[in-house]
Amino acid sequence: xxxxxxxxxxxxxxxxxxxxxxxxxxxxxxxxxxxxxxxxxxxxxxxxxxxxxxxxxxxxxxxxxxxxxxxxxxxxxxxxxxxxxxxxxxxxxxxxxxxxxxxxxxxxxxxxxx
Amino acid sequence: xxxxxxxxxxxxxxxxxxxxxxxxxxxxxxxxxxxxxxxxxxxxxxxxxxxxxxxxxxxxxxxxxxxxxxxxxxxxxxxxxxxxxxxxxxxxxxxxxxxxxxxxxxxxxxxxxxx
Numbered sequence: 001x002x003x004x005x006x007x008x009x010x011x012x013x014x015x016x017x018x019x020x021x022x023x024x025x026x027x028x029x030x031x032x033x034x035x036x037x038x039x040x041x042x043x044x045x046x047x048x049x050x051x052x053x054x055x056x057x058x059x060x061x062x063x064x065x066x067x068x069x070x071x072x073x074x075x076x077x078x079x080x081x082x083x084x085x086x087x088x089x090x091x092x093x094x095x096x097x098x099x100x101x102x103x104x105x106x107x108x109x110x111x112x113x114x
Numbered sequence: 115x116x117x118x119x120x121x122x123x124x125x126x127x128x129x130x131x132x133x134x135x136x137x138x139x140x141x142x143x144x145x146x147x148x149x150x151x152x153x154x155x156x157x158x159x160x161x162x163x164x165x166x167x168x169x170x171x172x173x174x175x176x177x178x179x180x181x182x183x184x185x186x187x188x189x190x191x192x193x194x195x196x197x198x199x200x201x202x203x204x205x206x207x208x209x210x211x212x213x214x215x216x217x218x219x220x221x222x223x224x225x226x227x228x229x
Binding site: 041048060102103 | 137146149155158162205207217218220221222223
């Protein structure tokens with residue numbers, strides 16, 4: 001089954017504005033992680049939120065998790081040109097064994113306009 | 115900050131050739147993963163590895179693929195006979211444990227081009 005479907009697929013905003021990206025998933029999860037990927041580069045971990053948490057902050061990032069709706073949002077405040085990247089959510093399902101994988105969504109391409 | 119390192123960063127190979135992608139996970143981590151990302155597509159799980167054996171593998175990880183931890187630091191992905199459709203970015207990742215609070219850290223990737 002598909003997990004971690006982000007929307008929008010692409011988002012363009014002016015520098016200084018806030019960017020909000022959403023992620024929906026289908027099965028029960030253990031945690032949800034957000035990653036950033038600059039074009040052609042590696043996956044940089046941004047933030048992890050556990051299934052028993054509702055909100056987490058890290059610098060300009062704010063992540064929420066609503067397990068009843070099976071959805072999460074990533075908010076980047078006061079966006080900068082350097083925030084231009086693709087953003088992926090990845091879910092870790094309730095494991096059948098201890099070392100379950102994480103499953104990625106298709107990502108949101110964020111473009112910050114100068 | 116500790117990081118996962120991968121080599122090579124880019125490799126071009128002839129179809130049918132064998133390729134080995136190398137990874138050095140974060141030193142105290144116990145769980146290791148390979149993922150791949152075909153250009154413009156989503157990141158796909160290939161295999162997870164723990165305690166010197168494969169824990170889980172996806173449908174993509176067929177008999178052409180194998181993984182090995184030959185020593186205490188390296189973790190390799192071998193593709194025995196590459197196909198054009200194996201062209202992708204391959205990511206190695208590691209985590210300390212498999213439980214809910216632990217982040218999976220990814221390397222910069224190895225870009226494989228099969229011609």
